[in-house]
Amino acid sequence: MSNNTRQYAIGVDIGGTNTKYGIVNHRGDISYSGRLSTSAYATAEAFIDALYAVLEPVMNQVGKENIKGIGVGAPNANYFTGSIEYAPNLNWKGIVPFASLIGTKFNLPCSITNDANAAAVGEMMYGAAKGMKDFIVITLGTGVGSGIVTGGELIYGHDGFAGELGHTIIRYGGREHWSTGLKGSLEAYASATGIVLTAKEMLAATDQSSTLRDYAPEDIDSKAVYECAMKGDKVAQEVYRFTGQVLGEALANFVMFSSPEAVILFGGVTKAGSLLMDPVREHMEKNLLHVFKNKVSLNFSELKEADAAILGASALVWAMKRPIL
Amino acid sequence: MSNNTRQYAIGVDIGGTNTKYGIVNHRGDISYSGRLSTSAYATAEAFIDALYAVLEPVMNQVGKENIKGIGVGAPNANYFTGSIEYAPNLNWKGIVPFASLIGTKFNLPCSITNDANAAAVGEMMYGAAKGMKDFIVITLGTGVGSGIVTGGELIYGHDGFAGELGHTIIRYGGREHWSTGLKGSLEAYASATGIVLTAKEMLAATDQSSTLRDYAPEDIDSKAVYECAMKGDKVAQEVYRFTGQVLGEALANFVMFSSPEAVILFGGVTKAGSLLMDPVREHMEKNLLHVFKNKVSLNFSELKEADAAILGASALVWAMKRPIL
Structure with a gap:
């Protein structure tokens, strides 16, 4: 990796609703960033035209010859094929050769990967995993992802789909996942969606008073659980304790797979801080084989949440081995 | 890798009772092999002296200048440090700098790793994983190991201890492991020891007639369960079906971690053939996310059982990146 600070990468983070983009140098300084609707465009081609229109003036400003490439983090993106494949939360259906479309439009090499992998690369270059060679990033948002x-090196597996740790089964015969149908998978518990389900189950199972009961059941979302927990509500706090326990048990399994130096938790669910982290740590350690105990550092992401996705996507460019143009 | 057929590697497979060794060329032809007691030697130094004594005449025969190095597979061996660390089944206690001791005695580079990792390297060079870059080997013997x-590249993790998949929890709150104390780990079910426990539990839970009842409880071992199953005993067959189910569920988790092209099952327990493989396949597929279904090939090892360990250990020499001398 050259450390030429005159070189730039474009980082693009595509979410179901919005896309964030930025121009980033090797040090991770974002010199320009912006936001674009994802859902407003019916086709990937129309979206890419719009993205080009907002980025062209900025590229001219820093000098197009100084831009090394474009990195994209997107749901269901496959690093090997450069395609976004059957993404349930995007308008663009089927298999979209996204890296190729971007590369052609921008005349720049483009590398894409799923959002959790982009986060892992971002952590390795600028965040809590700086200097590490063996670590796992778990993204805790609407779903649970992993890099x-x-x-x-990122693990991609033989087909580019490695790292679906949110779908590993942690409670045999447990809660059925609303979309995959799998029973007892990590995502069914440790995602924002899972947290809401746990809260509703706990409220139904007890008569204990709780500020969560001030909400109509359909209004209980992860924000409500978070706010009640932060204000000291015991039921809401127990929701996080249980979530942390299940996540900690899952992390123990992951540690015994790849023996990482660190596990980094990333995403909205981590706002709960020690309410989540304490039980995660306790139950991870409890389920580890002796040789792994007290060796794995467990951290929250250090990247500013608004910037993390752009940084991670841009970092793909510096690590680029397989540009698809 | 050069394909010089005049070059040789020494492969040594250390077990708790016996050690097997052989001289192997690049094609995996074993030109000389032998066996030595492990448990007869109170110290690693005495064992290595004995090993040298039996190997010296053979090394002279093929020409010592043609021997590239020594690869060792051993329980609790750490590839990074070259040490055998706190191996419960060996006489040599504490941390033994094994690669260094071998290297000094033989004046050859030596690389060591645990037995399951050696098996994985062997499969990659000569066996069912030939030409593959992404696969998992599960060893099913007294314990359950993995490479x-x-x-x-083999995954070693930050400390050399990656790949302890036998100790991942697959049944939350399940059977307590006789040695680790973990509850519901794969090894508690899918090892030979676990199979015997399952058989005893099943016999106790039902009045169903079974040829296993002809044995005194303390005489029921994995060989008895195997023989009864092969002769058509329904209870013994159900033991394998259940074992296969638990193993299949665990494999689904492993596949979603690293998305391998193949999973290869290795070791004594695989002798049960389709009695084990059919339920393994069924329950692995059942627990996979859609994107992984019907893509992972599931095979038994193709290496001759007597040779596999020697081949795997010798293959470490050709892959040698970190010789410790």
Whole structure:
């Protein structure tokens, strides 16, 4: 990796509703950033035209010759094929050769990967995993994603789909996942969606008083659980304790797979802080084989949440081995 | 890798009771092999002296200048440190700098790793994983071990201890492991020891007639369960079906971690053939996210059982990146 600070990468983070983009240098300084609707565009081509229109003036400003490439984090993006494949939350259906479309429009090499992998690369270059070669990033948002790095390389597996740790089964015969149908998967518990389900189950199972009962059941969302927990509500706090326990048990399994130096938790659910982290740590350690105990550092992401996704996507460019143009 | 057929590697497989060794060329032809007691030697130094004594005449025969190095597979061996660390089944207690001791005695580079990792390297070079870059080997013997290869490299993790998949929890709150104390780990079910426990539990839970009842409870071992199952005993067959189910569920989790092209099952327990493999396949597929279904090939090892360990250990020499001398 050259450390030429005159070189730039474009980082694009595509979410179901909005897309964030920025121009980033090697140090991770974002010199320009912006936001674009994702859902307003019926086709990937129309979206890419719009993205080009907002980025063209900025590219001219920093000098197009100084831009090394474009990195994209997107749901269901496959690093190997450069395609976004059957993304349930995007308008663009089927298999979209996204990296190729971007590369052609921008005349720049483009690398894409799923959002959790982009987060892992971002952590490795600028965040809590700086200097590490073996770590796991778990993204805790609407869903649970993961990016796994071993020996300094992201694990992609033979088809580019490795790292679906949110779908591993942690409670045999447990809660059925609303979309996959799998029973007892991590995502069914540790996602924002899972937290809401846990809260509703706990409220139904007890008569204990709780400020969560001030909400109509359909109004209980993860924000409500978070706010009640922060104000000291015991039921809401127990929701986080249980969530942390299940996540900690899952992390123990992941540690015994790849023996990482650190596990980094990332995303909205981590706002609960020690309410989540304390039980995660306790139950991870409790379920580890002796040789792994008290060796794995467990951290929240250090990246500013608004910037993390752009940084992660841009970092793909510096690590680019397989540009698809 | 050069394909010089005049070059040789020494492969040594250390078990708790016996050690097997052989001289192997690049094609995996074993030109000389032998066996030595492990448990007869109170110290690693005495064992290595004995090993040298039996190997010296053979090394002279093929020409010592043609021997590239020594690969060792051993329980609790750490590839990074070259040490055998606190191996419960060996006489040599504490941390033994094994690679260094071998290297000094033989004046050859030596690389060591745990037995399951050696098996994975063996499968990659000569066996069912030939030409693959992403696969997992699960060893099913007295215990359950694993060797994980991604992108053509064994996963070692930050400390050399990655790949302890036998100790991942697959049944929350399940059977307590006789040695680790963990509850519901894969090894508690899918090892030979676990199979015997399952058989005893099933016999106790039902009045169903079974040829296993002809044995005194303390005489029921994995060989008895195997023989009864092969002769058509329904209870013994149900033991394998259940074992296969638990293993299949665990494999689904592993596949969603590293997305391997293949999972290869290795070791004594696999002798049960389709009695084990059919339920493994069924329950692995059942628990996979859609994107992984019907993509992972599931195979038994193709290496001759007597040779596999020697081949795997010798293969470490050809892959040698970190010789410790």
